[in-house]
Amino acid sequence: SHHKFLHCLSSFHSEDSSSISKVIYTPYNSSYSFILESSIRNLRFSEPDTPKPLVIVTPLHTSHIQITIYCSRKHELQIRIRSGGHDYEGLSYTSEVSFVIIDLVNFRAIDVDVENKAAWVQSGATLGELYYGIAERSRTLTFPAGVCHTVGVGGYFSGGGYGLLFRKYGLAVDNIIDAQFIDTNGRILNRKSMGEDLFWAIRGGGGGSFGIVLAWKVKLVHVPTTVTVFTVSKTLEQNATKLVHLWQYVAPKLPHDTFSAISFRKVNSSQDRQRTILASFQSLYLGGVDELIPLMQERFPELGLRKEDCTEMSWIESILYFGQIQNGTMDILLDRSYKTTFASPSFKRKSDYVKEPIPETAFTGIWSKLYDVDAKFVRISFVAYGGKMDEIPETATPFPHRAGNLYKIIYNVGWEEEDNIKSQKYLSWIRNFYSYMSSFVSKHPREAYVNYRDLDIGRNNKGKTSFVQASIWGHKYFKKNFDRLVHVKIMIDPTNFFKHEQSIPPFFS
Ligand code: FDA
Structure with missing residues (x-):
């Protein structure tokens, strides 16, 4: 399936996609290990016997993502989506079944609109890059996100996202106003075309269950100069x-x-x-x-x-302070490998x-x-x-x-x-x-934070997982919201293409 999959990728030659061959890495490429390891943030999952991807794709265009989804479906390979690679259980870069990584490292654009107090940020950007991008234009606007600047926007936003400003402005997801999303059929959707149910689900329902979020439109919030x-x-x-x-x-x-x-x-x-x-x-x-x-x-x-x-x-200095970065300047926020x-x-x-x-x-x-x-x-x-x-x-x-x-x-x-x-x-x-x-601590359920992924609290089977089994971890992360997440999954991905050890199942029984 590996060769057939590669053949499938290279059979696309539209104007946009001609360069896809430049961003495909297999174990035969000398840069495969470097790309794979570049954002592994938990070395517990970087052992010689840790399952590795058949292929890594680092898309440059949305068409590269659409092609990879199409070929993965056709050849029954699982996709793991990686933005910053901070998943505590390594779910964005390892899997027990044959898989392909879509690594969004080249999807990092940030477009700040100070006048309207809003910004578009692509999922592969880090929180540090987002902070930097905003601070370059305004020292009294920011976005309420986390302390560790290397965390990826894609995974962080997908699971909620708390940080130094969450008691003032709520979580990151409470401040997202639009998104650009690719579904299992390769359709590109925004808030209007995806509808409010899916827009609700991708803001905190956990990454890797519904599709791939390419970019997010966020509200900027005010911080004092001191x-x-x-x-x-x-x-x-x-x-x-x-x-x-x-x-x-x-x-x-x-x-x-x-x-x-x-x-x-x-x-x-x-x-x-x-x-x-x-x-x-x-x-x-x-x-x-x-x-x-x-x-x-x-x-x-x-x-x-x-x-x-x-x-x-200043606010931006406080990010360095809580990140325990001594004597650093703001430029360190751009260092993804810090x-x-x-x-x-x-x-x-x-x-x-x-x-x-x-x-x-x-x-x-x-x-x-x-x-x-x-x-x-x-x-x-x-x-x-x-x-x-x-x-x-x-x-x-x-x-x-x-x-x-x-x-x-x-x-x-x-x-x-x-x-x-x-x-x-x-x-x-x-x-x-x-x-x-x-x-x-909390009981019935004993609650847990989905961005602090913990496979000890329950996991899906490699094959089909019942709703009851998935509810064990699902109710801990989402309480009653889990049922609505299942409804959305049935609607957007009924064949369960986007799945992992704790992805939302597309069925109730
Ligand atoms: P990664 O790329 O590993 O993705 C995590 C999950 O989301 C995976 O399942 C992945 O497939 C999926 N995913 C990624 N990109 C996606 C996309 N574009 N579309 C759909 N699915 C996608 N949290 C917090 O709230 N506040 C904090 O202060 C911190 N601090 C912190 C520090 C450190 C050192 C670590 C290791 C982690 C944190 N976290 C955190 C937890 C962090 O929010 C969580 O690990 C995020 O999922 C990381 O997002 P990444 O994109 O980096 O991870």
């Missing part, structure tokens, strides 16, 4: 447990202008070299330090925030939502679990919800985790590539931790 950031870190000996417990009551109710998160990791205390937990409280405030200090003194005096803990900067210090080479992550504060006494158990693992990168983060997220109905987009959530938990264990051999040990640890947390 924002303030701080990181205040406390060990257990400095009362961290009490502060974390209190934070659960305070942070979700902070004004919309505030982003607030805590991350925990084990460290050796500087005084006695005994192990302890370091809790780092991080915030972004959309305004100056003189407004932030009284606010924090009123709402969270126990943290003891001082002016010298805070730094005023290796962030807060993302380890190989990793496993999981997510949870918390609706009731965790009792103070329970944190002792959480800390001891953190002591239990010797992986190089272990971090648990709490990200406060509330603000605008409480005001958007659960059904507005497929992303359902809105009012009623105090915060999200991110569990992360990471290691160097050469430690992949020990991955089973690390996977067991994080699964055990997740299981320990079950009584403190």
Whole structure:
């Protein structure tokens, strides 16, 4: 099928598509491995025995995508769509069945319209390229997206997309106003021609289920010229447990202008070299330090925030600050291969939502679990919800985790590539931790964030998957919105051409 597929691709010679042969890579091409590895962001899925694509296509024109879809259907090859390659389970570049990658690395155009506060961005652009493109034209407009600048727009927008501004403006998908999409028949659709159901589904229903989104039209939002950031870190000996417990009551109710998160990791205390937990409280405030200090003194005096803990900067600098990019300039946002210090080479992550504060006494158990693992990168983060997220109905987009959530938990264990051999040990640890947390987090369903893809919570079969089986993971990611996503899938892709381990199934029984 591989040869027949290549023959099919090369049999198209329209004016637009004549160059497709230049963007086809097979294992016989010297650049195949380079292209494949260029955006693999989790080296757990870059082992010699990881299944590799038969062919990679890096389209230059939409016709290249249409041809690839046509030939893949004809020769029954699965397509994996890749924008930035950050999928936690590697679903954009590996598969257990024969497959082809459509890598959108050449679909990166960004067209900013400052006057109308809008922009078109192609899916293969990174968040950094989008931020840069907007900042070049305006320092008081931006787009509410994530911190890690190498994340691809295509996958990020497909699953919701939260970031520093989500308590002020909602998720990325709450700010998308149009899209350009290719369906399984190669038709190019926009918001009007695709209809509101499909437009709803592609804004948060998870990538790789409905078709390929080529580009998105987004609303730009206002940011002040000065924002303030701080990181205040406390060990257990400095009362961290009490502060974390209190934070659960305070942070979700902070004004919309505030982003607030805590991350925990084990460290050796500087005084006695005994192990302890370091809790780092991080915030972004959309305004100056003189407004932030009284606010924090009123709402969270126990943290003891001082002016010298805070730094005023521009919005774009705050992206570098939270991305832990020291001494970098804005140009770094254009570096797609940048290796962030807060993302380890190989990793496993999981997510949870918390609706009731965790009792103070329970944190002792959480800390001891953190002591239990010797992986190089272990971090648990709490990200406060509330603000605008409480005001958007659960059904507005497929992303359902809105009012009623105090915060999200991110569990992360990471290691160097050469430690992949020990991955089973690390996977067991994080699964055990997740299981320990079950009584403190959302239930029926235990909710999870689709952009924090986690195949532990359920997966489709290689062949047909029942609705009941898919609902196991589907209701966790989408709650009742899962049923509407299935309706849309039946309508747009009834033969289930676009599929993967957690794609929406096209049937109810
Ligand atoms: P990738 O290309 O791997 O795609 C992810 C999924 O979407 C795959 O299933 C893929 O097939 C599909 N897809 C990709 N492009 C598509 C297209 N054009 N049309 C249809 N389907 C498409 N999230 C968040 O909300 N806030 C954050 O701050 C962060 N930060 C972060 C940091 C780091 C280091 C990582 C590794 C990840 C995050 N994420 C995140 C999670 C991120 O949002 C998630 O992994 C996205 O799916 C990544 O999108 P990419 O395009 O990079 O991935």
